Amino acid sequence: MAWIQKSGRKAEQFIYIIIYNPHILLSMRWYEKDNVKKIILLTGVTLVVYLSMRYVLPIVIPFLLGAALAMMLNPIVAKIVEKTGKGRSMISMIVVSVMLAAVGALCFFAGRAVCMQLAALAQNADAIEGNIRDLWCDCCLRIERGLGVQIGEAEQLYVKMQTKVKNGLQSSTLPYLIKNSVSYAKAVFALMGLSLVSVISGVLILTDYEQIAGAVRKSAAGRLMIQVKQHAKSAGGTYLKAQFIILVIISLICIIGLFLTGNPYAMLAGMGIGLCDALPFIGTGTIFVPWIIIDIIYGRYVMAAVYGILYVICSFARQLLEPRLIGEKLGYPPIVVLMSIYIGIHVYGAAGVLLGPVSAFLIYELYAAGLEAAG
Numbered sequence: 001m002a003w004i005q006k007s008g009r010k011a012e013q014f015i016y017i018i019i020y021n022p023h024i025l026l027s028m029r030w031y032e033k034d035n036v037k038k039i040i041l042l043t044g045v046t047l048v049v050y051l052s053m054r055y056v057l058p059i060v061i062p063f064l065l066g067a068a069l070a071m072m073l074n075p076i077v078a079k080i081v082e083k084t085g086k087g088r089s090m091i092s093m094i095v096v097s098v099m100l101a102a103v104g105a106l107c108f109f110a111g112r113a114v115c116m117q118l119a120a121l122a123q124n125a126d127a128i129e130g131n132i133r134d135l136w137c138d139c140c141l142r143i144e145r146g147l148g149v150q151i152g153e154a155e156q157l158y159v160k161m162q163t164k165v166k167n168g169l170q171s172s173t174l175p176y177l178i179k180n181s182v183s184y185a186k187a188v189f190a191l192m193g194l195s196l197v198s199v200i201s202g203v204l205i206l207t208d209y210e211q212i213a214g215a216v217r218k219s220a221a222g223r224l225m226i227q228v229k230q231h232a233k234s235a236g237g238t239y240l241k242a243q244f245i246i247l248v249i250i251s252l253i254c255i256i257g258l259f260l261t262g263n264p265y266a267m268l269a270g271m272g273i274g275l276c277d278a279l280p281f282i283g284t285g286t287i288f289v290p291w292i293i294i295d296i297i298y299g300r301y302v303m304a305a306v307y308g309i310l311y312v313i314c315s316f317a318r319q320l321l322e323p324r325l326i327g328e329k330l331g332y333p334p335i336v337v338l339m340s341i342y343i344g345i346h347v348y349g350a351a352g353v354l355l356g357p358v359s360a361f362l363i364y365e366l367y368a369a370g371l372e373a374a375g
Helices: 002-020 030-084 088-123 125-147 154-179 181-207 209-218 220-260 266-278 285-297 301-326 334-374
Strands: none
Touching: 030 088, 030 181, 030 209, 030 334, 088 181, 088 266, 181 209, 209 220, 220 266, 220 301, 266 285, 266 301, 285 301
């Protein structure tokens, strides 16, 4: 902790000099002045990024999404225009419409399956609750017999825990959801409006893509944006794209495997396992290992073997796909990513899970660009 206290004293001295004795800065050696410039540059970049994320991003985000949509679809539109000779405006509308139809159909059928399984889960809530109670009681009895430890009335203990959970839901969770239902409805309509503006802006940008891209390349701010975009693509963009592909593949493996075993909640469980695999330090074992242990306890060795095989396939798929999709390791240590997420949550709230790493990346890139321009 000594180095922290020492750094704090240096920062206080620096602030005191700036406020009360700014002439001292003029008498500093050249390398001391350089450090002051770096501190001022880093502070300014951090402040600009924070204010942009907090106040500017909510206003321009539909246009950023539209630009991303245009950049993604421009190669397809350009090829179709070249082969057919038709106008970019009509081709852009057709390509965007086809893409939206495909994505909408996929979301519809997937959402329908998820809703049906959620409804089935709600209808079978009592049976599932009974199975959990039986499993709890059986585990307690096995512990008592194996270790000679008297746990007491296991079923009564479970009922007490169940009552506390239900009372908590009735007294806090449900009233909270009902109270904020209007806010949720507003959020849904806002999301729909944002999506509509994003699609329209994407079509408009696609129509005049070459002219807009040329204007961006000529401006200094545009060149800086292109530089940051290229670095983002080579660093975080590659990583996020690879993780998304792996998430989809592992979710499909789990959904198909669970469907073949006759699991009535294959879609829900498969998607949940895929999300667990995408989260750091959790993985598919968080779901599969308890399932395997429970099936072994109850003598369902075939199901335990099936879950074990699915677990091995998912682990093998990640180990095989990750190095091929990502290639060389990124230059950002995992601890930096974790710190950016943690700080982002405290600064931006729940959105900090995404905005934290993005802000950290922008601060680093803009700071490096500023140093390069100053040098």
